[in-house]
Amino acid sequence: MSDKPRLWTPKGWHAFEDGTAMAAACADRVAAIVESAIAERGHAVVAFPGGSTPVPAFELLARRPLDWSKVSILPGDDRIVDHDDPLSNFAMLDRYFGGTGARLIPLVDDVASGATHAESANRRLADLPWPPDLVWLGVGGDGHTASIFRGPDYREAIETEARALKVTPDPLPPEAPVARITLSVHAIRSARHRMVSLRGDDKRMVLLEALSDGYKSRFPVGVVFGSASGEVSGEFYWSPA
Ligand SMILES: O=C1O[C@H](COP(=O)(O)O)[C@@H](O)[C@H](O)[C@H]1O
16 A cells, blocks of 8 residues: 555546546547537537647547537637637637537637627627536646636636626736636536646646635635535546646
């Protein structure tokens, strides 16, 4: 028997030995959620993460023979950049799911319109069947999830009943130093299913601390997935690398 102390993990925690196994499990889970949403309601509305972690799962999922014409996919957050910008989460969804026949819904307008980005995101989301069947998110090393960061827009992200809002992280994250549109805490928590995928020990330690502190966590991901009663609500897919 190992004498290493066992880390606390919440219900819904799934650990994999590598990124390939985690990607396969995420693709299986998302496909099952989509299939049962279509069977029960005739359509599926799903929000997918940006960043690099979900790419291997996207590759597997996009090859699944789902009834993609009944699926609407949106990013859980996006950077306010053009759709052909390498930082665009929408561009990544288009790359992997554009050929499936799914309906892709941007959070950020490609061409600036008269309305603000947040207003037009909320208008598009108002046209979707709601709540979403799935909100699948990533997590940053600083504990942000979707684009909910501690900083000037944090209170609004937690308190607003709007589905989406604009946030300008302060400081701007060096890997994507731009303002963003994100689903609100309210929208994420309203989803029928919520999941997070993440890689690496540093993020695991941040997420486990956040989940054990729950709603009072110093990390946004704890506030999103924890609750005042201490119950954690979501599924968490982790691999070491
Ligand atoms: O800025 C963002 O970062 C997170 C984490 O990305 P990763 O590359 O570390 O997986 C991502 O979930 C979020 O959608 C993105 O906008």
